[in-house]
Amino acid sequence: MAIVMDAEALNTFMREVFQQVADDFEVDHVAENEITMRLLTGHRHLRPGGTVSGPSMFALADVAAYLVTLAMIGPKALAVTTNCSIDFMRKPVSGVNLIAQARLLKLGKQLSVTDVMIYSEGSDKPVARASLTYAIPPAKVA
Amino acid sequence: MAIVMDAEALNTFMREVFQQVADDFEVDHVAENEITMRLLTGHRHLRPGGTVSGPSMFALADVAAYLVTLAMIGPKALAVTTNCSIDFMRKPVSGVNLIAQARLLKLGKQLSVTDVMIYSEGSDKPVARASLTYAIPPAKVA
Amino acid sequence: MAIVMDAEALNTFMREVFQQVADDFEVDHVAENEITMRLLTGHRHLRPGGTVSGPSMFALADVAAYLVTLAMIGPKALAVTTNCSIDFMRKPVSGVNLIAQARLLKLGKQLSVTDVMIYSEGSDKPVARASLTYAIPPAKVA
Amino acid sequence: MAIVMDAEALNTFMREVFQQVADDFEVDHVAENEITMRLLTGHRHLRPGGTVSGPSMFALADVAAYLVTLAMIGPKALAVTTNCSIDFMRKPVSGVNLIAQARLLKLGKQLSVTDVMIYSEGSDKPVARASLTYAIPPAKVA
Numbered sequence: 116m117a118i119v120m121d122a123e124a125l126n127t128f129m130r131e132v133f134q135q136v137a138d139d140f141e142v143d144h145v146a147e148n149e150i151t152m153r154l155l156t157g158h159r160h161l162r163p164g165g166t167v168s169g170p171s172m173f174a175l176a177d178v179a180a181y182l183v184t185l186a187m188i189g190p191k192a193l194a195v196t197t198n199c200s201i202d203f204m205r206k207p208v209s210g211v212n213l214i215a216q217a218r219l220l221k222l223g224k225q226l227s228v229t230d231v232m233i234y235s236e237g238s239d240k241p242v243a244r245a246s247l248t249y250a251i252p253p254a255k256v257a
Numbered sequence: 258m259a260i261v262m263d264a265e266a267l268n269t270f271m272r273e274v275f276q277q278v279a280d281d282f283e284v285d286h287v288a289e290n291e292i293t294m295r296l297l298t299g300h301r302h303l304r305p306g307g308t309v310s311g312p313s314m315f316a317l318a319d320v321a322a323y324l325v326t327l328a329m330i331g332p333k334a335l336a337v338t339t340n341c342s343i344d345f346m347r348k349p350v351s352g353v354n355l356i357a358q359a360r361l362l363k364l365g366k367q368l369s370v371t372d373v374m375i376y377s378e379g380s381d382k383p384v385a386r387a388s389l390t391y392a393i394p395p396a397k398v399a
Numbered sequence: 400m401a402i403v404m405d406a407e408a409l410n411t412f413m414r415e416v417f418q419q420v421a422d423d424f425e426v427d428h429v430a431e432n433e434i435t436m437r438l439l440t441g442h443r444h445l446r447p448g449g450t451v452s453g454p455s456m457f458a459l460a461d462v463a464a465y466l467v468t469l470a471m472i473g474p475k476a477l478a479v480t481t482n483c484s485i486d487f488m489r490k491p492v493s494g495v496n497l498i499a500q501a502r503l504l505k506l507g508k509q510l511s512v513t514d515v516m517i518y519s520e521g522s523d524k525p526v527a528r529a530s531l532t533y534a535i536p537p538a539k540v541a
Numbered sequence: 542m543a544i545v546m547d548a549e550a551l552n553t554f555m556r557e558v559f560q561q562v563a564d565d566f567e568v569d570h571v572a573e574n575e576i577t578m579r580l581l582t583g584h585r586h587l588r589p590g591g592t593v594s595g596p597s598m599f600a601l602a603d604v605a606a607y608l609v610t611l612a613m614i615g616p617k618a619l620a621v622t623t624n625c626s627i628d629f630m631r632k633p634v635s636g637v638n639l640i641a642q643a644r645l646l647k648l649g650k651q652l653s654v655t656d657v658m659i660y661s662e663g664s665d666k667p668v669a670r671a672s673l674t675y676a677i678p679p680a681k682v683a
Contacts, residue, residue, distance in 0.1 A: 481628065
């Protein structure tokens with residue numbers, strides 16, 4: 116299946132449509148059904164002790180699942196998350212970005228399902244794992 | 258089982274330990290194994306179109322599960338979320354606060370399990386439902 | 400919203416369409432967006448030690464979510480589970496049936512979301528909690 | 542980390558401790574933090590239409606998460622599932638076994654977290670994906 120939006124197209128889309136959070140995230144790499152992106156960790160993402168907060172990791176998983184879907188179907192601002200299950204497994208390393216590797220496991224007409232692994236940059240032990248379902252609006256809405 | 262921290266104690270604890278987000282949340286009411294709290298919806302919680310973002314709803318569910326646990330066991334800053342499953346079911350009403358009703362379903366020595374329903378204030382149709390597991394640190398750490 | 404199938408209609412439907420498991424389950428009561436049903440616990444549902452197995456509890460949650468959806472939309476054998484999150488919280492009491500209380504939280508055109516609490520008959524402490532999403536086939540398929 | 546139980550040891554353990562389901566499952570292969578195993582699909586696992594039922598897929602994910610944990614820590618019959626989130630993505634191919642690939646993402650003192658992908662034998666498109674948390678009993682219980 117052909118990639119419809121590459122890393123540059125996804126980053127541009129994020130800045131246009133989600134100005135409020137576009138500074139937090141950056142897409143590194145897009146492959147078929149896969150993207151790698153990062154949370155540019157800043158003070159607002161931290162909990163006492165200097166580790167990235169749960170909601171910031173959720174936000175990273177959520178945007179990664181959204182963008183890997185768009186990478187394959189093109190810009191549909193109206194796709195919405197319907198479900199997320201997330202496991203927090205290790206404390207993130209403080210002072211580094213978080214890296215998300217998202218894999219599209221299913222791309223149906225109405226639903227996509229994505230698996231996301233989150234790592235502290237430079238570590239190979241996952242800090243979190245999430246799976247997300249997105250509802251894709253009918254084609255005419257796109 | 259006796260309530261160990263009431264709404265005032267939980268609000269004070271939030272302001273002391275989580276200054277970065279304490280202005281976002283307020284506990285309304287505490288009962289045995291239950292709390293009602295709110296997200297004081299502001300511009301930073303919104304998505305294009307004016308509805309509250311998924312990560313903001315996750316953050317509300319997460320803090321509600323944490324605080325209903327502390328209401329029954331007292332202040333343990335080190336309890337951590339290990340798992341969350343969340344369903345997003347309806348678009349929140351724009352321009353109003355979100356209300357979370359959290360119920361502690363299990364309070365074990367090592368884990369608590371909480372169910373959270375989220376509503377737009379003034380509506381009885383849930384916008385989201387979440388269940389969360391917290392790992393409770395051994396007593397000496399408290 | 401009117402109830403389309405009552406307890407008797409759901410039990411009859413189960414026996415016709417799911418002969419293989421119909422002897423395991425029985426619907427007790429149907430109300431608007433809610434059903435109460437039971438697992439008729441038998442030897443085949445047990446784990447060593449005499450408690451009901453996880454897969455048997457999953458099966459109960461799954462059928463309860465399915466039947467509460469059908470109670471409101473009528474018999475659609477093709478509805479399929481797309482997601483389930485389940486928390487196992489306590490060991491079931493041995494030698495008694497399990498009771499599931501299912502509540503339909505959302506009934507959309509394409510998806511339903513149901514919350515299920517499972518109890519050992521005669522106890523008010525939940526042994527498990529589940530949330531399930533069902534994909535509802537387009538009307539013509541019904 | 543060394544493998545403590547290989548495929549043969551796990552299969553023997555299953556037959557001794559879980560006689561009721563041991564005929565349903567078989568471990569194919571064990572590697573560090575990973576196992577591959579199968580559901581030996583029989584009539585009792587099927588739904589109308591001939592595809593494997595949701596509860597049978599849940600059972601496969603559950604036993605795979607359990608056995609990959611035991612592969613690394615040794616036989617502890619008392620480990621219990623505390624949470625499972627499962628996405629059903631495609632109809633299984635009828636008439637073939639289901640293959641589960643389980644990866645241990647975290648092995649802590651109290652909890653293990655496992656990711657499981659389920660395929661119809663001979664296909665590379667996942668029919669289901671699950672993540673499971675197991676509570677590990679304290680060492681003296683082993």
